[in-house]
Amino acid sequence: MTADDGDNHAQPCYDARGVTRMFGHLSEISEAMNALGWGNYANDHEDGNGQFEQNFHYDEALITADRVVTLRYLITMIAEKRGMIATFMPKPFADRTGSGLHFHISLTSEGTPVFPRETHSAQDAHGLGLSEDAYHFVGGLLEHANALQALLAPTVNSYKRTGAVATTSGASWAPRTATYGGNDRTHYIRVPDDQRVELRGGDGAANPYLAASALIGAGLDGIEKKKDPGTPGDERESSPCLPLTLVDAVEALEADQTILDVLNTVDPGVGRYYNNLKREEFYQYHAQVTDWEIQRYLTAI
Structure with missing residues (x-):
């Protein structure tokens, strides 16, 4: 598995000194x-x-x-x-492209690639x-996509990226x-070749x-249950839209026992702890009074 931790933002630089820097x-x-x-x-x-x-070569999941x-x-x-x-x-x-964390995933079995068709059938x-x-x-990744987003897009700000419909450049590459x-x-999932799949729902805040x-747990669940991903390019009735907010993603994770079981392999309470932490994060954000609210409602009659 490789992780594309690109799209990193730094202060914009326009003059010659800035370009050199x-x-x-x-x-x-x-x-x-x-060097590493x-x-x-x-x-x-x-x-x-x-x-x-800035990309680097693939390796095992933990190393990556x-x-x-x-x-x-x-x-x-x-x-x-x-x-x-x-x-x-x-x-x-708000008006510029967001930053993603894209996972390129492949599997091997005793050193033999699992994904290429000619290897198996x-x-x-x-x-x-x-x-x-x-x-x-x-099929497993798609089946568990809504729950996965609680881990792939773990902040309130994450959903301003996946919810964006356009940017200054004219488009947003974040899947909806x-x-x-x-x-x-x-x-949400791109298949660039027969060696790997790329999951594009994550962002730079993900652990x-x-x-x-x-992701591995969701995919292996799909293999075990022989989940059919459907026709490429088609929207699936079971998951037509990714979560709109962090709390929506948390609720999807709470209802997905498969992904909770993956988290709980570390400790039986990890899944519940993570959900509670993220739910509280959403409520802390929601409790704030923003400039947008003041401008929209303060003098409304």
């Missing part, structure tokens, strides 16, 4: 990743000003989660050294080059429905350990 920042991050043996292979400017994606946490620290410290602020906040600007139920187990894995398809970045555990 940003180049030095990105170069130092790349050099640090390579991660294999930094791509560094891309994303949609928003000061927004970048360790790298995501370490990379966040490296990016933050290197930016601070240059007088900039790096943030992994999902939606720091000549049949391809949905035309994307995947094996039956791979489609069932995707639990669909899957081929090499199409508008879906990679909890998220990865839940």
Whole structure:
């Protein structure tokens, strides 16, 4: 599994000095990743000003989660050294593209890849080059998508990213429905090739350990129960829309015993503790009186 912890925001820089500073920042991050043996292979400017994606090679789930946490620290410290602020906040600007955490997932069985069709069967139920187990894995991710969002998008701010319909650039790449398809970045799950699937619902605030555990559990549940993901590109009646708020996602997680059981393998109370923590976070946010409310309601008659 790999985690794409890109789309990182730093202070926008427009003059020559700022461009030089940003180049030095990105170069130092790349050099640090390579020094640690991660294999930094791509560094891309994303949609928003000061927004970048820096990729590294895949590895086992736990190793990748360790790298995501370490990379966040490296990016933050290197930016601070240059007088900039790096943030992994999902939606720091209302009118600009949000920041995602995309998980690229593949499975092996005794060293043999599970997802490619030719490895296991000549049949391809949905035309994307995947094996039956791979489609069932995707079916599990879609089946549990609403509950997964409580872990993949764990803040109040997360839902301002997934709820966005447009940005200054004209589009938002954050998925709003639990669909899957081929090499199409508008879906919740993208299938770029026959080796992996990319889940695009997560954001920069996610805990990679909890998220990865839940994703693997959801996918394996799909394989065990032979979940059919349906036709690529179609919206599924069972999950037409992802949760609109954090509390909606928490309620979906509370009702999903499979994902709770995954969390509770660490400790029997982890699932309940997480839900209570996130529900309280939502209520603390909801208790605030915002400028928007003052402007809209203060003089209303």
